[in-house]
Amino acid sequence: MSGHSKWHSIKHKKAVVDARRGQQFTKLARAITVAAREGGGDPDGNPGLALAVQKAKDASMPKDNIERAIAKGTGEGVDADQIETVLYEGYGPGGVALLIEAMTDNRNRTGADVRHVFTKFGGNLGEPGSVSYLFDKRGVIVVDAARYGEDDLIGAIDAGALDISLDDDVFEVITQPADLVGVRAALEGAGVEVDSAEISQLPKSRVPVAEGDASKLMKLIDALEEPDDVSAVDANFDVDSAVLERMAS
Numbered sequence: 001m002s003g004h005s006k007w008h009s010i011k012h013k014k015a016v017v018d019a020r021r022g023q024q025f026t027k028l029a030r031a032i033t034v035a036a037r038e039g040g041g042d043p044d045g046n047p048g049l050a051l052a053v054q055k056a057k058d059a060s061m062p063k064d065n066i067e068r069a070i071a072k073g074t075g076e077g078v079d080a081d082q083i084e085t086v087l088y089e090g091y092g093p094g095g096v097a098l099l100i101e102a103m104t105d106n107r108n109r110t111g112a113d114v115r116h117v118f119t120k121f122g123g124n125l126g127e128p129g130s131v132s133y134l135f136d137k138r139g140v141i142v143v144d145a146a147r148y149g150e151d152d153l154i155g156a157i158d159a160g161a162l163d164i165s166l167d168d169d170v171f172e173v174i175t176q177p178a179d180l181v182g183v184r185a186a187l188e189g190a191g192v193e194v195d196s197a198e199i200s201q202l203p204k205s206r207v208p209v210a211e212g213d214a215s216k217l218m219k220l221i222d223a224l225e226e227p228d229d230v231s232a233v234d235a236n237f238d239v240d241s242a243v244l245e246r247m248a249s
Contacts, residue, residue, distance in 0.1 A: 028056045029069040036073025090125040094213035096237045097131035099201045104229040121220035135201035139180030141173040142195040159186035168241040203236030214239045
């Protein structure tokens with residue numbers, strides 16, 4: 001699984017920088033609104049909202065923006081019910097499977113945008129169910145292995161983590177989706193700083209990708225992540241972490 005968690009970490013740091021420039025606030029606010037609509041406006045009783053709020057705080061979103069997004073989801077916003085979650089599936093360079101999660105108020109517009117990106121960057125949009133069976137929905141917490149050892153993460157297991165693995169220079173802590181917030185809190189309570197924590201579609205197996213195809217694949221993933229409607233892109237690639245570092249720099 002070389003490089004997969006590394007990419008989670010690289011993407012997270014890039015997203016934080018982008019968000020501080022205001023480029024990602026729309027996506028973060030939309031995720032908060034949908035979570036509040038589906039599970040209520042109290043983060044303590046709504047793990048999905050707690051996660052969305054934490055991601056917004058990680059990106060330094062102002063408190064007022066967070067509160068407005070919650071209010072919108074709990075009924076004060078007239079268009080909250082128009083937003084729906086849509087999953088797109090396809091393949092990228094090297095035969096890599098891709099899952100794209102979008103939150104949209106216009107399914108036709110978003111579908112056309114996703115199809116255009118696949119065509120432009122050498123991928124293929126598939127039918128529903130064509131690749132989703134290759135993934136499991138899990139919580140994924142990434143921790144810098146240069147700063148912490150496995151013993152520092154034992155509290156995650158006590159808090160309900162399913163597994164801890166080392167991927168090059170980062171640890172990947174896997175949880176059930178409902179346990180992600182609690183496991184993150186346990187780690188932070190033990191003094192462990194988390195690089196990223198999110199609900200992801202975790203690949204059951206990974207496809208090795210050579211550097212030539214990896215560059216094309218990352219351009220496709222970046223382009224798929226660009227539209228405001230797209231909230232997450234997951235893939236089952238296995239790319240050497242040194243290659244990822246070169247492409248991210």
